[in-house]
Amino acid sequence: MNEIKLSKRLKAVADYVDNGARLADIGSDHAYLPTYLMQKAVINFAVAGEVVKGPFEIAKNHVSEAYLSDRIQVRLANGLGAIENTDKIDTIVIAGMGGILISEILEAGKEKLSHVKRLILQPNNHEESLRQWLVNHQFVIKNEEILLEAGKFYEIIVAEPLSKLMTEPSAKPSVSLSADSMASASRIELSLNDLTFGPFLSKEKSIIFQQKWQKELNTLNKIIARLPEEQVEKRQEVLNQIARIEEVLR
Template sequence: MNSTHLSKRLQTVSDHVEPGSRLADIGSDHAYLPIHLAQTHVIDFGVVGEVATGPLANATSEITKDHLLGVLHPRLADGLAAIEPGDDINAITIAGMGGNLITHILEAGKERLVGKEKLILQPNVGEPVVRSWLMANQYRILAEQILKEDGHIYEIITAKKTAKPVKYSELALKFGPFLLKEKSPVFVEKWREEMGLLARVIKNMEQATIPDTAKIAAIQSEINLINEVIKVES
């Protein structure tokens, strides 16, 4: 993978960045995503934020190699602290990390969010945590996608601040409001795998000297819920 040939995951993230956006890519690593967006003229301004010197050096090297230092601005900073007042950012991408870390970055950097930013988030795990943060902070989910690449399943969530409170059901927070409606083959595959994992957990727990019946029942309830959502036999 490089800036010319993005992974399927990053290409899907990039598809949600609207032409003319002023982008902050947080945790950019090699900066492949913002470089691709600059090279394809989707953006003409981007902040490339990294919390560690090694990844920042990688990003700076790639940006310099592609002669884009006039467009992309690598900065050593913790999360949204990479965004400066004059940047006029209206799109933020945070991809390739856990949902807990993404929500920590958003929560810790709330003072940098002015309300006009489109958030494009790709958690590797913990998607419900991200959706819960968005709901609690009045961000409405605009779109969701689920895809499989190299044996891993990823979800992309985009959201924007709204003037009115946002309310999602527990079901929507867990499965995703858009993904729940679509129920794509990849969605079904993801949750079928989760059911199998939970079934193995129950099997192991049942072999204990004194099985935790309450916990087993709770896990079985989750299996039943997933089964009901994806409509497959457990």
């Protein structure tokens, strides 16, 4: 099988997987991510979990064609049910789903997270709900990235359990992060703005971040222009959203 070529989105996700990781890719689809990481000799072992029979069969075929069936286990299972204790998984990727669904998957399988060192999550929406779940379950956001691919904005959230960070005081933060970003993201409690815009993303304010929120601002301005004056509560809600976005873009 030829070397896997990942989409820009999945390549960005792959870049957060540490060398020597034992990976679970939940909702793996065609198992492209674990196959790519194994071909690059980044990971030692992987589970590719898929809940739908069709993609599960395709993933199995792809892994077999790459002669990696001994090192990538493709399993038909719901969420973290694909992970077994003997797998000794330390890194979990869940990418390409809604933030609420990712939160539900983590919640339903949270007993599988006790030995996990890193979560690499790529929600397609409702990022604030996912960040809130992480905060509620003692995960610290260590890094974030926003990218644009095929006209869609994608956010990547990298989180690690607070317990791991407490036992590794010498662990070095990413050198690209400012002191303010680290101070913001290393707290368990996040402000409403941090939950919505991301503790790292809102500090870095990249061009793509600005494009995403300017687009959202344009949408909200169109909504407020159409809302009748008598819908006082709804208008105030939208105006509050507009004010928050304008503030973060300043």
